[in-house]
């Protein structure tokens with residue numbers, strides 16, 4: 091279980107983030123939605139251990155967050171595939187950094203290409219891939235880091251609506267087969283509600299959590315859930331929270 095308490099962050103004298111409490115239970119899928127510039131990426135980078143907060147604490151199972159980065163799998167906002175590495179070599183990057191033997195990590199990756207919709211592309215260069223495939227390689231790389239907690243920063247932000255919907259079904263399948271705890275940043279309210287157990291809504295900068303919506307339906311969820319009365323009602327609640335916190 092991850093717990094954020096009284097977290098503050100400033101860049102110089104600009105306050106970016108004021109998060110009093112945020113909790114991610116083991117195995118939970120939590121989304122954070124909020125307007126551009128409200129501090130979502132900063133929050134993820136702090137949880138990832140890449141940025142030291144100005145104040146506050148993050149606890150994992152009641153112990154302070156390790157001060158070394160790398161306890162969580164982090165997928166930054168842009169896919170950051172290395173153009174000089176093939177798909178397979180990109181997928182095993184975290185394992186390389188962890189010092190895992192390449193024959194071991196490659197075998198682990200090879201077992202997952204099909205599930206990630208990448209079979210046949212193991213030896214391709216990133217430039218030969220579509221946007222959706224690049225995102226799947228970046229996600230595969232994050233999964234292969236074998237951390238219990240995944241931090242995903244707008245992983246589908248660059249995709250068209252149809253590809254994005256496919257990726258939602260696919261991500262849910264992947265998580266069903268290989269469950270992790272996930273903190274998922276997005277500004278797409280539908281996406282957050284389809285994928286998550288809890289949706290936290292952030293205000294404009296400095297980002298505060300202005301509300302949380304629970305989505306009790308069991309995962310994985312069919313795409314048609316977006317037309318259900320409960321879903322439409324929750325979407326209205328999230329939009330109202332976003333509007334009420336505007337400026």
Ligand SMILES: Nc1ncnc2c1ncn2[C@@H]1O[C@H](COP(=O)(O)OP(=O)(O)O)[C@@H](O)[C@H]1O
Pocket residue numbers: 101106124125126127128129130131132133295
């Ligand atoms: N390294 C940095 N130095 C100074 N300001 C930054 C830095 N990173 C982000 N910011 C600023 O902090 C605010 C929050 O940024 P960010 O966390 O990227 O927001 P979001 O991901 O919600 O769009 C923005 O105003 C951004 O310009």
Ligand SMILES: [Mg+2]
Pocket residue numbers: 130131132167243
């Ligand atoms: Mg961001």
